Amino acid sequence: MFLKTIDILASATKSRPFLMLMIGLIIGYCVAELISYITISEDIEPTNFLASTDSNIRSPPSHADDVIPHFDVLRHDHPTDNTSLADQLKKDVRILCWVMTNPNNHKLKARHVKRTWGKRCNILLFMSSEADDELPTVKLDVGEGRENLWRKVKEAFKYVYRHHFNDADWFYKADDDTYAVIENLRYMLYPYNPETPVHFGHKFKPYVDQGYMSGGGGYVLSREALRRFVVQGIPNPKMCLPGTVVNEDIEIGKCMENLNVTAGDSRDINGRGRMFPFDPEAHLIPSKDKEFWYWKYQFYKSDEGLDCCSDNAISFHYVSPQLMYVLDYLIYHLKPYGVVRASQQLPDKLKVGEFLPPPKEEPANSNEDSFDDDDRIAVQNYGRGVPSIEPDAREVGSNEVESNDEKFTPELKAKLQNVE
Numbered sequence: 001m002f003l004k005t006i007d008i009l010a011s012a013t014k015s016r017p018f019l020m021l022m023i024g025l026i027i028g029y030c031v032a033e034l035i036s037y038i039t040i041s042e043d044i045e046p047t048n049f050l051a052s053t054d055s056n057i058r059s060p061p062s063h064a065d066d067v068i069p070h071f072d073v074l075r076h077d078h079p080t081d082n083t084s085l086a087d088q089l090k091k092d093v094r095i096l097c098w099v100m101t102n103p104n105n106h107k108l109k110a111r112h113v114k115r116t117w118g119k120r121c122n123i124l125l126f127m128s129s130e131a132d133d134e135l136p137t138v139k140l141d142v143g144e145g146r147e148n149l150w151r152k153v154k155e156a157f158k159y160v161y162r163h164h165f166n167d168a169d170w171f172y173k174a175d176d177d178t179y180a181v182i183e184n185l186r187y188m189l190y191p192y193n194p195e196t197p198v199h200f201g202h203k204f205k206p207y208v209d210q211g212y213m214s215g216g217g218g219y220v221l222s223r224e225a226l227r228r229f230v231v232q233g234i235p236n237p238k239m240c241l242p243g244t245v246v247n248e249d250i251e252i253g254k255c256m257e258n259l260n261v262t263a264g265d266s267r268d269i270n271g272r273g274r275m276f277p278f279d280p281e282a283h284l285i286p287s288k289d290k291e292f293w294y295w296k297y298q299f300y301k302s303d304e305g306l307d308c309c310s311d312n313a314i315s316f317h318y319v320s321p322q323l324m325y326v327l328d329y330l331i332y333h334l335k336p337y338g339v340v341r342a343s344q345q346l347p348d349k350l351k352v353g354e355f356l357p358p359p360k361e362e363p364a365n366s367n368e369d370s371f372d373d374d375d376r377i378a379v380q381n382y383g384r385g386v387p388s389i390e391p392d393a394r395e396v397g398s399n400e401v402e403s404n405d406e407k408f409t410p411e412l413k414a415k416l417q418n419v420e
């Protein structure tokens with residue numbers, strides 16, 4: 001059949017050399033496409049998140065598709081759950097989530113965000129440089145690659161401003177390896193007025209006087225912060241850096257400061273963190289190494305062990321697709337029988353420009369004293385997905401560090417230089 005078609009084509013083209021040339025070109029193109037497709041699918045095998053520390057207890061899979069589910073594993077609901085308060089907050093505190101992804105990750109990562117935490121946002125957008133009808137994506141006119149991150153963030157927020165400014169009160173940027181508990185994000189934001197110029201995230205100390213929000217666990221902008229960023233910031237090189245750089249989180253932090261958008265405090269009433277740059281394990285069982293860059297970057301004093309993390313934690317980073325399903329199961333399905341926690345009362349709403357007072361210095365119920373070194377689970381190194389080198393310091397060019405010199409205390413600078 002196939003040969004016959006070729007025969008017919010050949011005889012048809014005998015008298016038409018141009019047609020023959022065209023057919024040759026088309027066949028050549030198809031073969032080239034096929035080869036590049038095969039090469040790409042080998043390249044994107046996600047060895048990064050499968051090369052985990054527990055490979056000795058789970059034999060390494062031959063291919064990612066063996067372990068990442070193709071279907072939503074937790075599709076059932078719990079109709080007897082009393083979600084009336086969460087439902088009310090979904091109306092009162094509308095959150096648009098946009099997830100930074102790229103064509104290689106549409107299926108490997110972004111799809112699993114949509115099936116797990118992403119579906120709880122009021123609006124969920126995936127920002128990529130390529131269209132994808134399944135997710136779907138917003139196709140931004142920017143190149144891929146880490147060096148384009150800052151441009152991508154600006155284009156994404158411009159898109160959100162143009163198309164969804166009135167559809168949400170808060171605008172949350174996350175990565176495709178972020179995991180977020182959207183109900184807890186709503187609870188944190190509930191007292192704040194979206195017309196207050198403020199943004200929240202995990203606050204780091206260097207580079208920006210008021211601190212900047214670490215990119216990985218995501219950061220959330222109030223509607224007024226979004227408006228200032230897009231209307232007053234992006235078009236004005238005195239406010240926000242034009243062009244593109246790798247460190248989008250530092251740049252938006254500088255930009256927010258220039259625009260008088262307050263760097264909010266995302267800790268809970270007990271002073272425990274709610275938005276995190278690593279996975280839960282890395283925060284619960286931290287490195288003993290006090291020289292680890294993370295401790296020097298903390299804006300607030302932070303605790304180890306269970307005191308690290310709020311019972312109403314919001315976000316973690318470096319979360320593999322597998323762990324997203326595990327977390328969804330642990331948070332939304334598994335419950336200890338007979339234990340029903342009383343829900344905290346909602347705080348009063350604040351006026352525009354008002355902020356909650358900072359939490360008490362020491363976390364309540366601190367068990368620090370009963371906890372000596374032998375009790376701690378000693379781990380020399382952070383587990384998977386935690387860079388041993390600070391991700392921003394590693395990327396920042398020497399010029400950039402120079403221009404920020406005055407923002408470092410001599411002590412911090414010395415420490416950072418040791419890290420580098």
Ligand SMILES: *[C@@H]1O[C@H](CO)[C@@H](O)[C@H](O)[C@H]1NC(C)=O
Nearest residue numbers: 081082083084085086342343
């Ligand atoms: C559900 O919870 C809310 C408070 O969150 C409470 O006021 C309401 O009575 C509860 N409904 C039922 C049926 O238990």
Ligand SMILES: *[C@@H]1O[C@H](CO)[C@@H](O)[C@H](O)[C@H]1NC(C)=O
Nearest residue numbers: 228232239257258259260261
């Ligand atoms: C920020 O606040 C300062 C001091 O109040 C003011 O001088 C400046 O114009 C403000 N900038 C913007 C962009 O609102």
